[in-house]
Amino acid sequence: MQFRLFLVSMLILLAPQPLPLYAHGSVTAEDDLCIIRIGFYRAHFKIFQPGSSGQTEFCEDIPNTGESIFVMEYLHQELGNVPVEFRIIHDVTGLGRFARLEDVRQIDDIDAATVFYQAPAVESDVFTVLHEFEENGDYLGIVTARHPDRDEYYQAVFPFKVGFTGFGILPLFLILLIATQLAYWFTSGGYSRRKKNAKSKTFDHSIQAPVAGKIMQVLLLLPLAALLLGASAPADERWTSDGGSYQVSYNTELSPLVINDIHQWTVHVETTTGNPVTDARLLVSGGMPTHDHGLPTSPRVTENLGNGDYLVEGMRFHMMGDWEITIEIHQGERSETVVIPLTL
Amino acid sequence: MKLHTINSVRIMMLVAATCGIVFFWWSGNRTPAPWTDRESALIASIWLGNLPSLPPDPSNAVADDPRAARLGHRLFFDTRLSINGEIACATCHQPTRQFTDGLPVGEAIDRAKRNTPSIIGAAYSPWQYWDGRKDSLWAQALSPLEDAAEHGGNRMSYARLISSDPHYQKEYTKLFGMAPDFSDPERFPVNAGPVGNPEWQAAWDAMDEEDRALVNGVFANIGKLIAAYERKLIPGPARFDAYAETVMAGQGHEEQDLFSEEEIRGLRLFMGEARCMECHNGPLLTNSEFHNTGLLPPTGQVPDRGRSRIIAELNSDPFNCLGSFSDAEAGQCEELTYMRTGVELIGAMKTPSLRNLEDTAPYMHKGQFMTLSRVLEHYNEAPLALIGHNEAEPLGLNRRQLAQIEAFLHTLFAPPAVEEKWLHPPPLFPEASASSATLQSR
Numbered sequence: 001m002q003f004r005l006f007l008v009s010m011l012i013l014l015a016p017q018p019l020p021l022y023a024h025g026s027v028t029a030e031d032d033l034c035i036i037r038i039g040f041y042r043a044h045f046k047i048f049q050p051g052s053s054g055q056t057e058f059c060e061d062i063p064n065t066g067e068s069i070f071v072m073e074y075l076h077q078e079l080g081n082v083p084v085e086f087r088i089i090h091d092v093t094g095l096g097r098f099a100r101l102e103d104v105r106q107i108d109d110i111d112a113a114t115v116f117y118q119a120p121a122v123e124s125d126v127f128t129v130l131h132e133f134e135e136n137g138d139y140l141g142i143v144t145a146r147h148p149d150r151d152e153y154y155q156a157v158f159p160f161k162v163g164f165t166g167f168g169i170l171p172l173f174l175i176l177l178i179a180t181q182l183a184y185w186f187t188s189g190g191y192s193r194r195k196k197n198a199k200s201k202t203f204d205h206s207i208q209a210p211v212a213g214k215i216m217q218v219l220l221l222l223p224l225a226a227l228l229l230g231a232s233a234p235a236d237e238r239w240t241s242d243g244g245s246y247q248v249s250y251n252t253e254l255s256p257l258v259i260n261d262i263h264q265w266t267v268h269v270e271t272t273t274g275n276p277v278t279d280a281r282l283l284v285s286g287g288m289p290t291h292d293h294g295l296p297t298s299p300r301v302t303e304n305l306g307n308g309d310y311l312v313e314g315m316r317f318h319m320m321g322d323w324e325i326t327i328e329i330h331q332g333e334r335s336e337t338v339v340i341p342l343t344l
Numbered sequence: 345m346k347l348h349t350i351n352s353v354r355i356m357m358l359v360a361a362t363c364g365i366v367f368f369w370w371s372g373n374r375t376p377a378p379w380t381d382r383e384s385a386l387i388a389s390i391w392l393g394n395l396p397s398l399p400p401d402p403s404n405a406v407a408d409d410p411r412a413a414r415l416g417h418r419l420f421f422d423t424r425l426s427i428n429g430e431i432a433c434a435t436c437h438q439p440t441r442q443f444t445d446g447l448p449v450g451e452a453i454d455r456a457k458r459n460t461p462s463i464i465g466a467a468y469s470p471w472q473y474w475d476g477r478k479d480s481l482w483a484q485a486l487s488p489l490e491d492a493a494e495h496g497g498n499r500m501s502y503a504r505l506i507s508s509d510p511h512y513q514k515e516y517t518k519l520f521g522m523a524p525d526f527s528d529p530e531r532f533p534v535n536a537g538p539v540g541n542p543e544w545q546a547a548w549d550a551m552d553e554e555d556r557a558l559v560n561g562v563f564a565n566i567g568k569l570i571a572a573y574e575r576k577l578i579p580g581p582a583r584f585d586a587y588a589e590t591v592m593a594g595q596g597h598e599e600q601d602l603f604s605e606e607e608i609r610g611l612r613l614f615m616g617e618a619r620c621m622e623c624h625n626g627p628l629l630t631n632s633e634f635h636n637t638g639l640l641p642p643t644g645q646v647p648d649r650g651r652s653r654i655i656a657e658l659n660s661d662p663f664n665c666l667g668s669f670s671d672a673e674a675g676q677c678e679e680l681t682y683m684r685t686g687v688e689l690i691g692a693m694k695t696p697s698l699r700n701l702e703d704t705a706p707y708m709h710k711g712q713f714m715t716l717s718r719v720l721e722h723y724n725e726a727p728l729a730l731i732g733h734n735e736a737e738p739l740g741l742n743r744r745q746l747a748q749i750e751a752f753l754h755t756l757f758a759p760p761a762v763e764e765k766w767l768h769p770p771p772l773f774p775e776a777s778a779s780s781a782t783l784q785s786r
């Protein structure tokens with residue numbers, strides 16, 4: 001047992017450290033995302049080699065020559081309004097992963113070293129370029145973006161290798177992991193046990209999958225059946241806002257609600273004592289909590305109908321299932337939110 | 345542990361394993377379970393009989409005028425609407441192939457950027473094109489005419505064709521009043537238009553504002569005529585729909601001979617575990633919405649940004665529902681007015697109908713997949729999207745289940761429910777062939 005503890009602690013020590021250790025110039029890993037910083041701008045950075053590695057995402061170094069797609073998903077809205085330029089050069093600084101912006105600025109003839117150049121382009125939310133690398137080696141990527149209003153430019157430099165042979169210490173780690181497991185297994189007599197158990201082991205595998213699958217299916221069907229019975233809410237149902245000040249109900253132009261049809265709602269807001277709230281400003285949004293996406297439209301209140309009624313136009317649902325409509329109620333200083341669940 | 349406890353555990357496991365295997369074998373081979381109420385309701389929801397009547401298009405005053413459909417029919421097949429006199433809409437949207445072309449991406453004068461979709465049932469969609477960059481059929485019809493890869497011409501020459509071809513002129517007058525006279529070469533150059541060829545653009549910029557509006561007016565009407573024809577192209581009932589009727593009539597699996605067990609299982613997967621109906625729903629099997637499904641771009645291309653790239657363009661399109669060529673009141677343009685934006689739309693494309701799959705391979709926006717089984721493998725893996733976020737999730741289905749879904753998809757194949765005459769080129773006008781030199785290429 002002590003031997004095992006020792007192995008485990010060894011493994012923890014050897015485990016790949018959090019990625020920032022590997023930060024290459026302006027590209028760093030944060031919360032599992034590869035981030036590039038260009039001045040104060042940030043973007044989600046990734047490289048793909050569809051031809052050789054399919055849909056595997058690389059952060060900096062790429063394993064092969066050939067077609068490579070560089071993607072920057074903007075995390076800063078302003079980046080979508082300014083021209084962004086992209087350049088890849090041979091690493092003529094000889095500094096490899098330690099190359100920094102200052103080193104790049106000292107290169108005399110940057111054009112001579114350039115292998116790829118994308119002239120400044122404004123892209124609203126994601127920037128993509130494709131370059132086909134002809135040879136392995138060290139390269140530097142240079143991204144330039146303009147300041148939102150001033151005539152000032154920000155640059156980011158990220159060194160990377162093409163045709164890198166290893167994955168840092170990851171393979172070493174894996175080999176160690178397997179080796180230690182094997183060692184443990186042998187020392188604890190696993191080999192001799194296995195010889196005896198060979199037959200029941202195979203059974204072991206075949207039971208679990210189908211049975212678990214069936215149980216899962218049954219479990220999945222139960223809520224579905226419940227859904228059917230639970231159908232849509234009656235029209236006179238009311239929901240109370242999170243702060244407890246308002247009660248909200250709604251009527252739809254479409255009754256019953258169906259998918260794929262744009263329609264209007266009338267939302268009624270009143271105080272908990274039943275007095276209509278006639279001077280509120282409502283913001284309507286919605287989505288499917290289990291699908292992590294919103295409504296297919298951006299509905300808005302287009303008319304205050306008086307008596308606490310508000311006309312909401314542009315409602316549409318595009319999937320069957322559970323939805324939540326969120327209505328923010330702003331009245332003077334106060335703002336509260338009500339969530340209306342519904343099932344289509 | 346004592347030896348006998350170990351042994352009894354083994355025996356229990358053996359029994360459980362045997363039960364599991366027997367159960368798996370039995371569940372795989374017995375007749376499928378009867379449809380639950382919810383499943384029957386879902387089947388009814390995609391039955392073609394539940395397709396509502398065609399939604400009106402308030403932005404097109406002649407949308408449902410039979411004379412407009414007849415004229416649009418001619419325009420759809422008229423190769424004079426092209427720079428080289430050889431291309432018509434029907435070159436790529438071929439009636440014999442469910443109005444597609446069998447190619448990965450469309451090809452006319454040059455290679456188009458995307459796969460040619462079927463236009464059967466397109467009139468039901470609030471958005472046209474894979475990225476939905478047009479909000480009506482008539483606005484859509486204008487862009488291939490000026491696209492260098494497609495018809496390659498310009499609006500000036502098309503407007504002149506309408507006002508000079510005697511037949512077009514006569515029919516046009518009945519619907520819209522007399523077309524303007526474009527014969528003055530000082531005011532109306534031979535070729536002019538705001539997109540494409542720089543010389544045509546220069547000529548267009550040099551024209552008077554009002555003259556350009558006259559040309560735009562006739563050009564927009566060409567689109568409205570073609571749209572009136574396209575509204576005739578409606579999908580027809582498939583074997584699935586006949587089967588759905590037996591389900592709705594309360595018949596069990598044994599009493600019907602329309603669907604095999606594999607197809608029944610495929611349908612069940614389609615509605616349930618495989619989650620296809622999250623997007624492919626309603627009688628046309630599409631929600632007409634935009635989703636990122638994590639497709640790889642073809643070799644040598646960056647990923648297509650889809651919907652997110654065109655939102656600004658759509659808002660400023662002079663031919664959109666709110667523009668001056670639209671016949672709609674502002675309040676009737678709900679889809680455009682309440683359009684959503686946001687990062688969910690990066691790499692998102694419009695869900696296609698699954699009622700035209702026969703003859704419409706290759707599939708997906710760049711024709712990435714030649715066969716339906718490749719499409720299904722893709723959904724089963726649901727790989728990481730290069731840009732944005734793949735909304736589909738890995739399904740973990742086995743080969744047999746994928747084959748069952750495919751078997752079900754085949755039951756949706758059907759010829760369109762369209763009067764035969766609309767599927768063929770109209771008989772030629774007597775005068776038409778004589779005036780085919782109206783368009784001059786440069």
